[in-house]
Amino acid sequence: MPRLSYRKALTRALADEMARDESVFLLGEDIRVAASNVTAGLLKKFGPERVLDTPLSEQAFTNFATGAALAGLRPVVEFQIPSLLFLVFEQIVNHAHKFPLMTGGQCAVPVTYLVPGSGSRTGWAGQHSDHPYSLFAHVGVTTLVPATPADAYGLLVSAIRHVDPVVLFAPAGAMDVRADVDFATLAPVPIGKGRVHRAGDDVTVVAVGHLVHDALAVAEELAGQVSVEVFDPRTLYPFDWDGLTESVARTGRLVVVDDSNRSCGIAGEIMATVVERVRLLAPPRRVTRPDGAVLPFAPALDRAVQPGREQLTAAIQLTMKDG
């Protein structure tokens, strides 16, 4: 079976949607020459009107995309750095997200914001290592964090076809993942549907984005002692609460591993919603970045701040001990 990398899956999704729908176009910085390597080959195929290289004007080009969407196009905006989302939080939240309600349903804003390389890139330090997906889930913008190449393809396709704004985070920690994929099976992945990567009986581990791969490794390591179910929400907003409830109702235990800062991160929302719905056998636990984390430069410090496999292993073992 052919191997598909996560990065190439994104490229393929862009190319397929651009070929399928004339109204889809890309804009962003250095996308002409594919500096992030996601838009590779697209300029040649689709021309400069549909692969629009922008000046460094994130706020204006994010609003520009909103305007183009109001006029009937489907822009995909690529951001070079996850922290640029802080710069355009205003434009996404205050305009793109609010327009449908504020106009009383007169319009839709079908824009996709694509962030290739979110989270730590190892050695890129404080201003290039953020993972602000919880912020977008909090404000209610559709938020996707695919973990695998097939999901990266399928969720990006769905994002582009969606009529509301969507932020798609492609974690740096997942960009180089490769998988055997039968290209004929590549298909849109429904927004708002989670996925059980590994079935288990004792504890549900919810893992976000690249951490799905860590959770699977830990589950394998612990296989003799604990039967771990790995649940990948794929969409953080709207979250697949029914899918997760079904899993936790079976296992009775919950551990969340989430690359957000702890306070008000998505892990907190996942735990709160589960305890509203399910009587657990043990208190839920979460493994996250620390409160208010800024990723330090030195590799050992960078790693120390990110949720890791040892912490996840410990959290699972403690949860099993608790009940």
Added chain:
Amino acid sequence: MTPTDPVRLYRAVRLIRRFEERAIELVRSGAIVGGIHPYLGQEGIAVGVCAALRADDLVTGTHRGHGHVLAKGADPARMLAELLGRVTGLNRGRGGSMHAADLGVGVLGANAIVGAAGSILTGAVWARRRRGDDIVGATFFGDGAVNEGMLLEAFNLAALWRVPVLFVCENNGYATTMPVEGAVAGTIGGRAEAFGMPAAVVDGQDPETVRLAASAAVDRMRAGGGPELIEARTYRFDAHHTFEHAVRLDYRAPEEVARGRSRDPVEIQGGRLADADRAAVDAEVEATLDAAVEFALASPEPDPAGALEYLYASGLVARMGGG
């Protein structure tokens, strides 16, 4: 250039003048909650610019936006119903004074984030032109907005990509209480010229003068020219916002206000009509607004059960906040 029609221009400025005066009465009576930013004194700008536009051209307005929406052709009754938060309002009561929008007449919304709308309009006009429509756009903003980076980024994008957007600065001398001299280094027109955009200063109190300048710019843009800027010098006759009616802020000397009010766009344009014609227009406007007030007051309020309707064009239903 369309031939002058003094009656049409007069009817439009008179309508906005009396609409605002009626709206202020409705603020005082409590029928409009949250107050308004009155457009009194600045009517000639929206009217002059919109008289130069076609029905399919696009505009965006500001927090002081009633005049822009009405001048582009929105129904005053539905506009007033919007200010009252009624289901019959332009935005079904979801937008209110600062977000009134009527996409059907090319108004992509009043926008209450100072400096934001120019980039949205640039994207919308670019998208429509790409489809082959020979439309142009006009975006209104105040003197306060010329210090917002987002707007200056929009100047650059529009000029760079030759998007035919008329940037209309309504220089009323103040951003809330901050005088222009205390806020603007260099000149407003100089900002446009720095991006290679033609800039003109016009008397914003004379609707006909504004119309002539806007028509000339629109003709050049429609013929393939890039964006242009018009700085319309004007004076705000009333409060920044109606909250000032209760809280006196000390920033404009009474003599200055009197001087500003002495050049009244309604009088300037009205003076071009025979007395009988003017009286006939006044009566017609009054009848329109009587009917609008009656319509708005008689319209039903929205059902609280639908408070988050239209939040998502995709129809996603958000979780409500109760226990």
